[in-house]
Amino acid sequence: MTDRVATTLGLYPLPDWAKDELSSLKGHQKADLVDGSEGPEVRAAYERVREELIDDQRTAGLDRIVEGQGRWDDWLAHPLAVHDSVETGGIVRYYDNNNFYRDPRVVDELTADGDVAAELDAATGLLNDDESLQAVLPGPYTLAELATDEYYGDDAEFLAAIAEFLAGEVEALPPHETLFLLDPSLVTNPPADGENERVSEAVDTVAAATDADVVLQSYWGAHEEKTYAHLMDADVDAFGFDFVAGDRDAHLYNVTEYGTKDAISLGLVDGQNTAVEAADTVAERIDWVTEQIPSQTFDTVYATPNTELAYLPVSTYREKLSALADAVELAAETEVSA
Amino acid sequence: MARDADNREQFRPDDHDNEHFLLTSVVGSYPKPTWLNRADDLVDDPDASFDADDLEEAHDDACRLITEEHERTGLDTVVDGEMRRNEMVEFFAERIDGYEFNGPVKVWGHNYFHKPSVVEEVSYDEPWLVDEFEFTNAVAERPVKVPITGPYTLANWAFDEHYGDSEALAYDLADLVNEEIEKLVEAGARYIQIDEPALATTPDDHAIVGSCLERIVDGVPDEVRVGVHVCYGDYSRIYPELNEFPVDEVDLELCNDDYQQIETLADGEFAPDLALGVVDVHDAEVESVEEIKQNIEQGLKVVPPEQLTVSPDCGLKLLPRDAAYQKTENLVTAAREVEAELDAGEIEVPARDAVTADD
Numbered sequence: 001m002t003d004r005v006a007t008t009l010g011l012y013p014l015p016d017w018a019k020d021e022l023s024s025l026k027g028h029q030k031a032d033l034v035d036g037s038e039g040p041e042v043r044a045a046y047e048r049v050r051e052e053l054i055d056d057q058r059t060a061g062l063d064r065i066v067e068g069q070g071r072w073d074d075w076l077a078h079p080l081a082v083h084d085s086v087e088t089g090g091i092v093r094y095y096d097n098n099n100f101y102r103d104p105r106v107v108d109e110l111t112a113d114g115d116v117a118a119e120l121d122a123a124t125g126l127l128n129d130d131e132s133l134q135a136v137l138p139g140p141y142t143l144a145e146l147a148t149d150e151y152y153g154d155d156a157e158f159l160a161a162i163a164e165f166l167a168g169e170v171e172a173l174p175p176h177e178t179l180f181l182l183d184p185s186l187v188t189n190p191p192a193d194g195e196n197e198r199v200s201e202a203v204d205t206v207a208a209a210t211d212a213d214v215v216l217q218s219y220w221g222a223h224e225e226k227t228y229a230h231l232m233d234a235d236v237d238a239f240g241f242d243f244v245a246g247d248r249d250a251h252l253y254n255v256t257e258y259g260t261k262d263a264i265s266l267g268l269v270d271g272q273n274t275a276v277e278a279a280d281t282v283a284e285r286i287d288w289v290t291e292q293i294p295s296q297t298f299d300t301v302y303a304t305p306n307t308e309l310a311y312l313p314v315s316t317y318r319e320k321l322s323a324l325a326d327a328v329e330l331a332a333e334t335e336v337s338a
Numbered sequence: 339m340a341r342d343a344d345n346r347e348q349f350r351p352d353d354h355d356n357e358h359f360l361l362t363s364v365v366g367s368y369p370k371p372t373w374l375n376r377a378d379d380l381v382d383d384p385d386a387s388f389d390a391d392d393l394e395e396a397h398d399d400a401c402r403l404i405t406e407e408h409e410r411t412g413l414d415t416v417v418d419g420e421m422r423r424n425e426m427v428e429f430f431a432e433r434i435d436g437y438e439f440n441g442p443v444k445v446w447g448h449n450y451f452h453k454p455s456v457v458e459e460v461s462y463d464e465p466w467l468v469d470e471f472e473f474t475n476a477v478a479e480r481p482v483k484v485p486i487t488g489p490y491t492l493a494n495w496a497f498d499e500h501y502g503d504s505e506a507l508a509y510d511l512a513d514l515v516n517e518e519i520e521k522l523v524e525a526g527a528r529y530i531q532i533d534e535p536a537l538a539t540t541p542d543d544h545a546i547v548g549s550c551l552e553r554i555v556d557g558v559p560d561e562v563r564v565g566v567h568v569c570y571g572d573y574s575r576i577y578p579e580l581n582e583f584p585v586d587e588v589d590l591e592l593c594n595d596d597y598q599q600i601e602t603l604a605d606g607e608f609a610p611d612l613a614l615g616v617v618d619v620h621d622a623e624v625e626s627v628e629e630i631k632q633n634i635e636q637g638l639k640v641v642p643p644e645q646l647t648v649s650p651d652c653g654l655k656l657l658p659r660d661a662a663y664q665k666t667e668n669l670v671t672a673a674r675e676v677e678a679e680l681d682a683g684e685i686e687v688p689a690r691d692a693v694t695a696d697d
Contacts, residue, residue, distance in 0.1 A: 013444065014444070016442065019444075019448065023450075026448060027448070029447075030447065032448070033447045073448075091446060098445060098494075099446060100445065101446065272497075273497050273499065274455040275499035310443075310444055311444075314441055315440055316440055
């Protein structure tokens, strides 16, 4: 029987009180963003943010709890933006969005940092015994693409160094049920032909650092055939597909042609639109996708938004969490009654 | 194709000393006086006796103050610094039927805006800017420029819950902008600037912006100058396509990266007038007159002086007010000095040579 799991890709919007409070405490300029050396007042504010973001997921009834990444001022570039071997440069556009992050310029050797582990340690302390933690990190290719290399001087070496760095972060994490690696660059700016194998190996490096289930999720498009074929060699438990902004037919083609893992993650709720999907619509989408892949029975189907959720106002983000949780309940009921 | 931009002469001041005339202008926003920010907060405070009428008076005072501040810099065309506007999308979405608000969203760091949602077909209700224009026009002695957020940006920097097709939404909004311009022109406006920062995000949509502009200028008389401002981006992705935009002037942010992109535009074929950013709006350090003169000369690689407008890179609102003022004043001084040097034949105009060489 398929286990249906309602979860998210993390990177939540800050509660509105925190937007105001942290604006006042930190300021609005690029030098004011999180650099890993926040003072006690800022740290305390983020602790309250974390509690609230976890509580939002508990209230909605999600099956995995993420930390929420309220501190990630630089979106998926955060793990580098706070690193000692990185200098943050100018403000650059975050994909094709009206959002920006500081260009992380890697100027020295990347070593294990532990910034994300500290967040997840704190999150673990807030969870009940029956709640499962999910870690969220950028995939190695995306993190390399978001950064500027001023130290390694070679693309392959840089990607490998990023993968080792992420593996070090993962090793330091507290126990977690699932690790989502977010890798939108794999589809927005696909690896060149000769690069695909290296990318797959880089994913392996990170995935090997945990015993948890690893989901490699891409969004804003569909994988090129070659990229997908190589990724199938990576030892992850599931691929995540964007069924909102990505090309459904291309996803289904790849899955049919090359197969997929025993689990699958489906981005079904629009993380970039305030129109809130009805739970039964999301449940139907889960069924629809799995019906399109008759050749395979999945151990686990993760139902997620297609992107991070920090694009949304708080009220809408909360409604989307509920839609996902309710949809998975509905899908489970349908299966039982059938 | 570009409109016949033969309408810039109307902005030449009567007492203009030089034969050459580099139209000086601004993009629009300007730092708000600190007391105006306090007034904006105070009106939301239920314990304060400050009400909506008081706020309107505060806005009037600020518009008068900043319009006059612009005139003191010597600019040929002025604005009120957008004192009445909160944010460039929010302000218009509040005035257009079909939008609703659900709360602030992040742009970067702790910079947020109330990104609206389009929940039904957009439609025109009351005029958006006519009161603002009439007030500023009454205060100003120089011609007043009216910046309007463009339909492509109003469509793309909102959540679209209704259309499911941002292009269709943009075209509907373009028709509303056209309606607004008609009313502004009736009220006496002669210089309109359409702001399309979203095109910098998705430059491949230049054709959609072009089609929006066709709708916007439909029926607008030739003597009304219409420009479009596109914030910093990879301009090679919208040039030469922007030559097809039906506008008099295209305003670009080129100072920001020290004119690295100027050669892209300097092929001798640039069709509309170029409004060239000559001061950086992200750096509070004030450029010297000499430095700005060199920046203006970068523009002469693209267009001859009779097609060159001089302006800051973008809105000035994020700068300290004294820096905003000084940059603007230096911009005007530099333009006047370049004009005099052009009169004296002391400056070369590479754009003219580029055309001649091709011909």
